[in-house]
Amino acid sequence: xxxxxxxxxxxxxxxxxxxxxxxxxxxxxxxxxxxxxxxxxxxxxxxxxxxxxxxxxxxxxxxxxxxxxxxxxxxxxxxxxxxxxxxxxxxxxxxxxxxxxxxxxxxxxxxxxxxxxxxxxxxxxxxxxxxxxxxxxxxxxxxxxxxxxxxxxxxxxxxxxxxxxxxxxxxxxxxxxxxxxxxxxxxxxxxxxxxxxxxxxxxxxxxxxxxxxxxxxxxxxxxxxxxxxxxxxxxxxxxxxxxxxxxxxxxxxxxxxxxxxxxxxxxxxxxxxxxxxxxxxxxxxxxxxxxxxxxx
Ligand code: HEM
Numbered sequence: 068x069x070x071x072x073x074x075x076x077x078x079x080x081x082x083x084x085x086x087x088x089x090x091x092x093x094x095x096x097x098x099x100x101x102x103x104x105x106x107x108x109x110x111x112x113x114x115x116x117x118x119x120x121x122x123x124x125x126x127x128x129x130x131x132x133x134x135x136x137x138x139x140x141x142x143x144x145x146x147x148x149x150x151x152x153x154x155x156x157x158x159x160x161x162x163x164x165x166x167x168x169x170x171x172x173x174x175x176x177x178x179x180x181x182x183x184x185x186x187x188x189x190x191x192x193x194x195x196x197x198x199x200x201x202x203x204x205x206x207x208x209x210x211x212x213x214x215x216x217x218x219x220x221x222x223x224x225x226x227x228x229x230x231x232x233x234x235x236x237x238x239x240x241x242x243x244x245x246x247x248x249x250x251x252x253x254x255x256x257x258x259x260x261x262x263x264x265x266x267x268x269x270x271x272x273x274x275x276x277x278x279x280x281x282x283x284x285x286x287x288x289x290x291x292x293x294x295x296x297x298x299x300x301x302x303x304x305x306x307x308x309x310x311x312x313x314x315x316x317x318x319x320x321x322x323x324x325x326x327x328x329x330x331x332x333x334x335x336x337x338x339x340x341x342x343x344x345x346x347x348x349x350x351x352x353x354x355x356x357x358x359x360x361x362x363x
């Protein structure tokens with residue numbers, strides 16, 4: 068019997084989020100990482116996900132080789148691109164109490180600082196009723212309840228069961244430009260109505276809308292993923308910490324390629340005209356069972 072890390076599916080009432088990524092220093096050993104992760108532990112009232120980049124996953128959990136899971140590579144289409152900022156370790160924290168969350172962020176940073184360089188350090192938050200800063204609700208088409216399990220978690224590989232492929236990507240919005248468009252034009256870009264949150268249909272749905280580029284089937288199989296993104300921002304910088312979980316890397320990768328416009332169909336995601344991808348890393352989140360075994 069295995070269980071996933073509970074941060075993936077639970078804590079739906081969390082309103083505060085934190086994203087930390089680390090690049091290991093060259094000399095850091097597996098033993099040091101394991102000892103450090105043990106010492107970090109878990110904080111009361113905070114959901115905490117720990118995930119490893121492909122190289123570190125292989126070093127710590129050789130059974131992940133079967134997942135054929137690769138680091139992020141820069142993607143480039145005619146108009147848009149997504150950078151590769153692949154890092155080694157990812158911590159995603161969320162909860163209802165920002166003080167508890169922040170205490171744990173400091174614990175992690177204090178423990179990691181001698182072993183690794185901090186490459187992503189970003190808080191996120193729930194904006195109104197789960198809206199992105201562009202004013203559209205995010206997460207509507209996510210699978211619900213138990214339907215999330217076969218989408219978000221590996222089920223067909225006994226050694227990695229209930230683990231997940233994770234993709235984390237920071238986006239910076241050109242918010243004023245987007246919001247200065249008429250609402251009908253914004254809706255054509257997203258592929259849903261803004262207030263009623265209804266998917267556009269038939270001729271109303273452009274081929275280059277965000278929904279058209281991400282709602283995709285490959286060899287008859289729907290490439291569904293489970294998203295848990297969070298907006299971030301200050302007075303001048305506004306964006307989205309995109310985060311998703313999937314049972315296979317190809318489900319995520321095909322969506323990224325279709326967004327950027329490198330799938331050979333001459334189309335890209337119109338949303339990318341108004342938001343820049345500024346980071347991108349793949350990770351493997353072991354099941355809680357696998358993680359407990361690793362940490363002894
Ligand atoms: C600036 C970045 C992004 C913004 C603002 C954004 C926003 C949205 C919004 C508002 C929706 C419609 C509501 C919903 O179903 O959640 C949506 C749908 C979706 N997005 Fe994104 N998104 C972003 C990036 C991405 C990325 C990088 C991916 C893929 C790796 C992605 C995958 C999806 C999927 C799969 C859907 C549902 C499509 C369907 O209807 O089946 N999004 N997104």
